[in-house]
Amino acid sequence: MIIHVALGVLRMFATVLGDLLLPHGCAGCGIPDAVLCGRCGSLFGDVHERPLGGHESCLTCAVYEGAVRHAILSWKDHGYEACDDRFADSLVTLVDGRIPPRGVCCVVPVPSSDKSIRRRGRWHTRQLSRAMVSLIRRRGREALLVPALCMRGNAGKSVEIGHGGQRVARANRRIHVRGRRQTLLRGRTVVVVDDIVTTGATMARCANILRRSGAGDVICVALAHAVDRRHEGDRGEGHG
Ligand SMILES: [Zn+2]
DSSP, X not given: OHHHHHHHHHHHHHHHHHHHHSOOOOTTTOOSSOSSOHHHHHTTOOOEEEEEETTEEXXXXXXXXXXXXXXXXXXXXXXXXXXXXXXXXXXXXXHTTTSOSSSEEEEEEOOOOHHHHHHHTSOHHHHHHHHHXXXXXXXXXXXXXXXXXXXXXXXXXXXXXXXXXXXXXXXXXXXXXXXXXXXXXXXXXXXXXXXXXXXXXXXXHHHHHHHHTTBSSEEEEEEEEOSXXXXXXXXXXXXX
16 A cells, blocks of 8 residues: 555656656647647547447447547556546547436446556546546536446466457456445446447446446447457557
8 A cells, every 4th residue: 555655656756757858749649738639639529339239339439540549548558647637528528418417427437457557557547537527527417436347356377368359358257346336326327438449348348247236327438449450459458
């Protein structure tokens, strides 16, 4: 715990120092003085409905390629945390008309493995979900961050040596709902948040678990979806 806090403080200083010495430009194209320039930002303004199998589908803002891919990787793997609010805005716009005007909406991040969280220094979909909750509240509705899903156990090296499909399948089997958080979901609209949807298997599993745990409406959202399987290696962890 103390080590985590110390690492967090060190990271914060490193980020501040980094921003002073090497100011980030646009996360998508690198032009100066913008977290996301107008052109790259507009790429996150679409509405795509990607089937996940069965009756399930996932809404995404963009196709995972070009500047969109660059922006997402800058954010999730290179610590460009200033994108949290900008990406949250795109996702909230995506779900705005679908969450009920009354009642509490639960925002649930897709889980990351402990290893990925250690490597990145944060659980990026959780931070994104937190930013979404703030925005939904600012728009006058009740929202709760409920990190109800987790990856249980350690799949060890078999996760690393498996090819993409095996890796995703093994990681998906490890996703579970946290018992005590389950009660917060009952009967409520739940928005599940991921960064990229590739095969859709991870999102489908999350939606399935949440429904079985008593969630009401389950709305799946992600920043982008991959149009083919070539980009799966970029994900860096067992999402699908
Ligand atoms: Zn740009």
